[in-house]
Amino acid sequence: MWHVAVQREAFDLNQESQALRAGRRDVGAEVSFVGYVRDFNERPEVQALTLEHYPGMTEQQLQMILQQAAARWPLLGARLIHRVGRLEPGDAIVLVLVSSAHRQAAFSACEFIMDYLKTQAPFWKKEHTATGDYWVSERDTDQQAQARWGSYRESNHE
Amino acid sequence: MTQFTHLDERGQAHMVDVSTKHNTFREAKAQACVRMQSATLQAIAEDKLAKGDVLATARIAGIQAAKRTPDLIPLCHPLLLTKVSVELELDFTLPGVRIYTACRLSGQTGVEMEALTAASVAALTIYDMCKAIDKQMQITDLCVLAKSGGKSGDWSFDPYGTQAASLSANPDLALGIQPLTASTEIESTPNSAAELEVRFFAGLRESLERDQLSVSLTRLTSPSVAALLDWLSQQPGWQEVFTARRLLVAVNQVMVDLEHPLQAGDEVAFFPPVTGG
Known part of the structure; x- marks a missing residue:
């Protein structure tokens, strides 16, 4: 019901969706987010990127993010898959799937999970371009996106 | 993941069933500090506060509080305490009052919540008695110092891992600290416990x-x-x-x-x- 995975292989949205809903008839809404590798970022013409992570801590942080989402909204389940290793433009990199009885909870929780993942999960991207390789820098907009959810206590009554 | 004993499998709060646990002798010690201006501490030492004897009042307050712990902490069992002690020490280096509490019983569950509650309320009472002359007092360092008895064995507070005693219940994790050396060169000597x-x-x-x-x-x-x-x-x-x-x-x-x-x-x-x- 609360599934996280860090893997090199591609994922299949349909299979993941079926796994999330398997055996249940109380799911009224499912929201999915898929992140892809772009061919432009800090420099144009990104040819590929390599994703590094902190094995062990990553899985724990992803579980914790799902637990925080489940504490804020009445969710029925969630699946969070993040890929690591070498990826090319057009490749899917991250999947968030959230199910709930009504749509609002699933929409909000999906966005919350991605905002937290961006600032709390130990992944690092190195981009490979024609003009060289570099580690991607943090973005202020990601920090701001996470900050708007406030602390757990403040938003407990949403 | 570690299971919280106060949460059931649905994550809801419940009181742990201890009816099958054996009665053993149990003791817990706790501490707290009330940091204050040295003039305030001097006034306590000379018994010059308008509200009366600070230390005697705080001592009684701590003992009374230990007995009321299950009324305050939702999932705490009511216990038949056999001893509660509250010791107060004036420490002019802090400056402030150090509070040491101990609770004992022969029973089925630990008494650290009682010892902590006694220390907390003794500290609050000191604050209440002295607040007229010092509003910036701070209550700090509230913690369990030691526990004995029960399934988890003996335990003592050791925030920096400098004593092996804290892990006596689990000898596999006993710690050893290497002697201080003058060398600052980077070494790679993994698997050493310190x-x-x-x-x-x-x-x-x-x-x-x-x-x-x-x-x-x-x-x-x-x-x-x-x-x-x-x-x-x-x-x-x-x-x-x-x-x-x-x-x-x-x-x-x-x-x-x-x-x-x-x-x-x-x-x-x-x-x-x-x-x-």
């Missing part, structure tokens, strides 16, 4: 050209993340790497801040801000 395992990721790993390092706690000026960071940045050629950019730190795979204490065997990871997703 070592911290320090790990580096992403751009930081590439700048340092290494992904891990063992550092002895005895090399640090204090057992904290900040002291470890100081030590790392003092290594030849590393100052720029550790000070030029924002770094995050995790201890035992949980993100922490610089004030976080360290103990032997900790895995400490430094890394740049994360960029996944």
